[in-house]
Amino acid sequence: MKGIRFRCWIDIDGEKYFGPGPVQLLQLIEQEGSLSKAAKAMGMSYKKAWDIINHLNDKATDPIVLSKTGGSKGGGAQLTIRGKQLIESYLELTSKLEAVVAENKQLLDLI
Amino acid sequence: MKGIRFRCWIDIDGEKYFGPGPVQLLQLIEQEGSLSKAAKAMGMSYKKAWDIINHLNDKATDPIVLSKTGGSKGGGAQLTIRGKQLIESYLELTSKLEAVVAENKQLLDLI
């Protein structure tokens, strides 16, 4: 089966900063309230998930995710307002791109 | 420096078939008349370039590149009409996507 696909992401200083992977991870964090559960839910190692979130917070002017250790539930993680805005704006953009792609599927007739 | 980037490609049966790399390679083949020169021009090993072209022709209903061995110049490669159409249509699509991205740069203000 043939199909047109695309990927859109944000670069900072030439290196990948934010894209489909982080989006899904943030959505799962919002849903689960936990970084380890979010990582497991998307079949990703905790370390990689943590690296992503750390990088996200590190390079941004305002934090994207707030996390805490200890407590009865062991700790947890949640999105900031900025984090939620970031997801929303990104999804808005990708949905526009998706629409353009859908309008140009005749490209597939060439192969 | 921050920026929004994207990549668009064609899948066949879930695997990458055609994207930015092959586009550039095809353009250089058209310009040079040679696969080895095209590969060298984009700093790619000849083998990888050949694999790409082979895969391109193999999966398509009509060939994208015609090549010949031997002769006074050793051989050569050139695009078919289909190949040229493919490049043109692909670039048309990506330029539309580029326009959408450019209209949504305010996303960057969140980080």
Add this chain to the structure above:
DNA sequence: CATCGTTATGTATTCGTGTATATAACGTAT
């Protein structure tokens, strides 16, 4: 028929990335 530059093809090796594994720190509740 020897030469030449290209296409065609296989194999070995390097390298980056993700995963696995291990350990520490944290703080609430029992």
Add this chain to the structure above:
DNA sequence: ATACGTTATATACACGAATACATAACGATG
């Protein structure tokens, strides 16, 4: 004070992909 589940962090290992390397085939030309 102990237990628990999570965040935080470092190191070692496995895997796949890209690259380097090596070699054969091809055919016009002189």
